[in-house]
Amino acid sequence: MVKGRPRKFDKDEALETAMKLFWQHGYEGVSIAKLAEAMGINIPSLYSAFGNKEKLFMAAFDKYSLLGGHIYVDSFKQKTAREVAYSILKGEVELVTNPDHPDGCMVILGALVTSSDSDHIKKRMDEIRQTPPKWMAERFAQAIKDGDLSADVNPENLACYIMTLNSGLAVQAKSGVSKNELMNVVDIAMKNWPFVS
Amino acid sequence: MVKGRPRKFDKDEALETAMKLFWQHGYEGVSIAKLAEAMGINIPSLYSAFGNKEKLFMAAFDKYSLLGGHIYVDSFKQKTAREVAYSILKGEVELVTNPDHPDGCMVILGALVTSSDSDHIKKRMDEIRQTPPKWMAERFAQAIKDGDLSADVNPENLACYIMTLNSGLAVQAKSGVSKNELMNVVDIAMKNWPFVS
DNA sequence: TGATTTTTGTAGCGGTCACTATATAATTAG
DNA sequence: CTAATTATATAGTGACCGCTACAAAAATCA
Numbered sequence: 099m100v101k102g103r104p105r106k107f108d109k110d111e112a113l114e115t116a117m118k119l120f121w122q123h124g125y126e127g128v129s130i131a132k133l134a135e136a137m138g139i140n141i142p143s144l145y146s147a148f149g150n151k152e153k154l155f156m157a158a159f160d161k162y163s164l165l166g167g168h169i170y171v172d173s174f175k176q177k178t179a180r181e182v183a184y185s186i187l188k189g190e191v192e193l194v195t196n197p198d199h200p201d202g203c204m205v206i207l208g209a210l211v212t213s214s215d216s217d218h219i220k221k222r223m224d225e226i227r228q229t230p231p232k233w234m235a236e237r238f239a240q241a242i243k244d245g246d247l248s249a250d251v252n253p254e255n256l257a258c259y260i261m262t263l264n265s266g267l268a269v270q271a272k273s274g275v276s277k278n279e280l281m282n283v284v285d286i287a288m289k290n291w292p293f294v295s
Numbered sequence: 296m297v298k299g300r301p302r303k304f305d306k307d308e309a310l311e312t313a314m315k316l317f318w319q320h321g322y323e324g325v326s327i328a329k330l331a332e333a334m335g336i337n338i339p340s341l342y343s344a345f346g347n348k349e350k351l352f353m354a355a356f357d358k359y360s361l362l363g364g365h366i367y368v369d370s371f372k373q374k375t376a377r378e379v380a381y382s383i384l385k386g387e388v389e390l391v392t393n394p395d396h397p398d399g400c401m402v403i404l405g406a407l408v409t410s411s412d413s414d415h416i417k418k419r420m421d422e423i424r425q426t427p428p429k430w431m432a433e434r435f436a437q438a439i440k441d442g443d444l445s446a447d448v449n450p451e452n453l454a455c456y457i458m459t460l461n462s463g464l465a466v467q468a469k470s471g472v473s474k475n476e477l478m479n480v481v482d483i484a485m486k487n488w489p490f491v492s
Numbered sequence: 493t494g495a496t497t498t499t500t501g502t503a504g505c506g507g508t509c510a511c512t513a514t515a516t517a518a519t520t521a522g
Numbered sequence: 523c524t525a526a527t528t529a530t531a532t533a534g535t536g537a538c539c540g541c542t543a544c545a546a547a548a549a550t551c552a
Contacts, residue, residue, distance in 0.1 A: 102528025103518040124408035126323065130510055140531060142512075147529095151510065202408070210469055211321035211404045224470050255479040258472065262480050265470075266463030270455070272407055273421050273462075279455055286456040290487045299498025300548040327540055337501060339542075344499095348540065493552100500547070509538065517530065522523105 109147055112137040116148075117158035122200035125155050125209040126216055152219055155208075159226075162204045169193060170233055179241035180291040183260055186234070187284040190264045194271035195280060202272035206265050230264075231257040251293045263287055306344055309334040313345075314355035319397035322352050322406040323413055349416055352405075356423075359401045366390060367430055376438035377488040380457055383431070384481040387461045391468035392477060399469035403462050427461075428454040448490045460484055 115137045119128045130151055134144045148154040173185035194202050209216060209223045234257035241247035247256075267280055312334045316325045327348055331341045345351040370382035391399050406413060406420045431454035438444035444453075464477055 100528085101520050101526070103530070105529065123410050127408060127410040129410075129508075131508080141510090142532095143530065145511070206466060207408045210466065211319075211324060211399070211408070213320050213324040213326075227470055252479070255476070255483060258467070258476055259480045259483040262463035262467050262477070263459065264463070265466035266459035266461070269403060269407065269462035269466060270459050273424055275455065279452070280459075282449070282452040283456045283459050286452060297498085298496070298550045300500070302499065326538075328538080338540090339502095340500065342541070496549100496551075498547100498549080500545100502544090502546100503542100504544105505540105505542075507539075509536100512535075513533090515530100515532085517528100519526105519528080521526075 105143075105147070107137070107139050107143070112139060112144075112147070113154075113157055113161055116154055117161050117204070118200055120155055120158050120208055121162065121202070121204040124207065124212075125151075125219055126212055155219065156222075159204065159208070159223075165193065165199075166203065166205055170230055174233070174237045178244075178246035179238055179256075179293065180246070180288070182234075182237055182241070183291070184284070184288050186260060187263060187267070187287060188281070190267050191271075191277060191280045191284055194268050195277035201274075203264075203268035206268045207272060227261075231261045233257075234260055246294065248293050256293065302340075302344070304334070304336050304340070309336060309341075309344070310351075310354055310358055313351055314358050314401070315397055317352055317355050317405055318359065318399070318401040321404065321409075322348075322416055323409055352416065353419075356401065356405070356420075362390065363400065363402055367427055371430070371434045375441075375443035376435055376453075376490065377443070377485070379431075379434055379438070380488070381481070381485050383457060384460060384464070384484060385478070387464050388468075388474060388477045388481055391465050392474035398471075400461075400465035403465045404469060424458075428458045430454075431457055443491065445490050453490065 116133050119133055119136055122128075130141060130144065133154070134141045137144065139147075144154070148157060169186060169189035173182050173189060176182045176185050190203070193199075205223065205227060209220045212220045231254070235253040238247055238251070238253035238256050242249050242251065242253065263284075267283070270280060270283070271277075313330050316330055316333055319325075327338060327341065330351070331338045334341065336344075341351070345354060366383060366386035370379050370386060373379045373382050387400070390396075402420065402424060406417045409417045428451070432450040435444055435448070435450035435453050439446050439448065439450065444450075460481075464480070467477060467480075468474075
């Protein structure tokens with residue numbers, strides 16, 4: 099058994115609460131006091147369990163990644179590049195408009211526009227945001243080998259294009275645009291997939 | 296002549312400075328103290344000239360609108376819907392990656408993710424963001440009448456699609472993606488304009 | 493000149509920020 | 523039962539937040 103007084107709260111449950119608050123308001127938009135209150139714990143317990151605000155945010159981000167990462171991993175299993183792209187975009191719309199969570203995407207919007215004080219965490223998020231397009235570029239390169247994507251296409255550029263659409267979908271959802279409208283946007287984007295050889 | 300002690304600073308120049316700070320850090324990411332320091336004035340002078348933080352932000356926004364609004368107004372003069380869309384997207388890339396200004400778009404990112412305290416200004420910006428797609432929808436409706444856009448296309452959906460790309464371009468620029476890469480994204484988006492009748 | 497008007501600079505308001513010192517409560521190990 | 527360990531709760535820390543009271547300074551108008 100572990101020594102010492104046992105923790106009164108469920109750490110993972112508290113982290114889920116913190117994640118949703120960071121998701122909705124961003125890193126700087128929610129204070130330690132509000133986090134602790136929503137998590138149902140007092141401030142020293144928060145620091146004891148999670149270290150500090152930045153570490154709590156990164157822990158919440160890890161939890162979020164399980165949701166956001168699945169979109170890509172699952173979509174990559176599709177047979178053609180076109181189906182991969184469509185699956186990613188549909189998955190993104192589902193994620194950023196799901197009424198069970200706040201609107202938008204925590205990775206994209208959680209620390210995008212910040213004060214100078216949070217430059218460090220903004221840059222960390224900027225770097226993390228480079229991972230999905232790298233994955234996509236690899237998948238699209240494979241698609242070229244598989245013959246379901248034209249060899250004229252630059253996989254990195256195509257990945258950046260999909261990432262741009264994803265980012266736009268996150269912004270639009272955060273602005274209040276509905277799931278139906280965003281699904282129409284995805285349909286337009288996919289109307290003529292111009293990359294089949 | 297106007298009575299009273301004359302103002303020591305150029306109001307429009309100070310507003311330009313404030314605009315750039317809000318552009319870079321968002322509404323909540325820059326404090327009155329930092330604004331006043333950057334503007335080269337003291338805090339009471341700021342309040343005397345601009346009212347309060349929200350009014351200063353909205354005044355800075357009006358100044359920004361002159362830049363951002365021109366993209367649309369100018370682009371609408373293009374002959375076909377395809378040229379209009381291309382011009383808007385190119386103009387957006389130029390704006391959000393211009394090294395003379397901060398990266399990204401103040402209207403899209405200036406008050407998108409905020410604390411509960413700034414709900415009011417977030418909603419104001421959400422509403423303002425609905426104007427460009429309305430303009431675009433009208434222009435695309437005209438294009439259908441002109442015969443350079445397929446009557447199958449829903450102008451509102453197409454406008455929402457372009458707005459989504461614009462928002463994505465703003466996010467990508469804010470994340471550090473280069474102008475060249477974003478121009479490639481625009482080229483991909485325009486590769487096959489699938490809306491000609 | 494003297495009254496009026498407006499801006500300026502200093503100084504500070506109550507409130508919140510991230511974070512912590514300290515003491516007490518609750519558990520296990522010996 | 524005692525010692526050691528860990529979590530809890532209270533109550534704060536200095537720094538910053540948006541904003542303002544107040545008086546001196548600098549202009550115009552009579």
